[in-house]
Amino acid sequence: EPLASLFYSRKARVSRQLHAVDRCRLLAAQVLGYPLPPGPADFGLHANSQAWTPQPGTPFAVLIPCASRPEKLWPTANWIAIGQSLRTRGWQVAVMWGSPAEHKLAMDIAHSIDGTVPPFLSVQQASDTLAQAQVVVGLDTGMSHIAAAHGRPTVGIYCDHEPGLAGLIGSGPVISLGGKDQTPTLDEVRSALQKVLAIAGH
Structure with missing residues (x-):
């Protein structure tokens, strides 16, 4: 939103050629003031081993x-x-x-x-x-x-x-x-x- 950005007190700039996930990670790092961790994104997902499966123990x-x-x-x-x-x-x-x-x-x-x-x-x-x-x-x-x-x-x-x-x-x-x-x-x-x-x- 170019017009709204005129009133921002703090701005960050990232390339529009980056993947959406990488853009969001980089924006968050710039705005919150921490270095972007190296390597691919870690989404922090944890699975429950008791999840529903078609047949337990079968691929x-x-x-x-x-x-x-x-x-x-x-x-x-x-x-x-x-x-x-x-x-x-x-x-x-x-x-x-x-x-x-x-x-x-x-x-x-x-x-x-x-x-x-x-x-x-x-x-x-x-x-x-x-x-x-x-x-x-x-x-x-x-x-x-x-x-x-x-x-x-x-x-x-x-x-x-x-x-x-x-x-x-x-x-x-x-x-x-x-x-x-x-x-x-x-x-x-x-x-x-x-x-x-x-x-x-x-």
């Missing part, structure tokens, strides 16, 4: 096919294809949801891949579950960002927004695909999934 993947706006959605058939490829690894696949409409979509996908739909989870409970997943494939939603922040291998699918400087970021392998009116193809997501799994040693 699992998470799909996040739901979003707040229909423009963000990815074709259901593509989710089913990704889920089936994950099931061939012998992993359980959990399909997350947050509303009645999303629950129906999650059930449709899970039924097609012999997957699992969790009960309704709070944000904290969902975060705990994501922290234990082998890999997460999700839309441009907060849950996908939380998975990346936990350091989980994550593929982000952007169908109505440029990931650019607001894509996934975390200590684990992450890939953000797509953009405004640039829906990622199934092959692109499959390739990205293979890459993050290979980097993670799966």
Whole structure:
């Protein structure tokens, strides 16, 4: 807000070419007067080992096919294809949801891949579950960002927004695909999934 900044008693300047997380970290460091810690961001997330999982002790993947706006959605058939490829690894696949409409979509996908739909989870409970997943494939939603922040291998699918400087970021392998009116193809997501799994040693 250029005009409002004329009345600020203290100002900070950061490059607009930085990722949103790095910009916020740098701004906070400048305004509060402390040196920016070296290395990647530590989001301070801690997972509950008693979190909900599809089957205790069994590796699992998470799909996040739901979003707040229909423009963000990815074709259901593509989710089913990704889920089936994950099931061939012998992993359980959990399909997350947050509303009645999303629950129906999650059930449709899970039924097609012999997957699992969790009960309704709070944000904290969902975060705990994501922290234990082998890999997460999700839309441009907060849950996908939380998975990346936990350091989980994550593929982000952007169908109505440029990931650019607001894509996934975390200590684990992450890939953000797509953009405004640039829906990622199934092959692109499959390739990205293979890459993050290979980097993670799966």
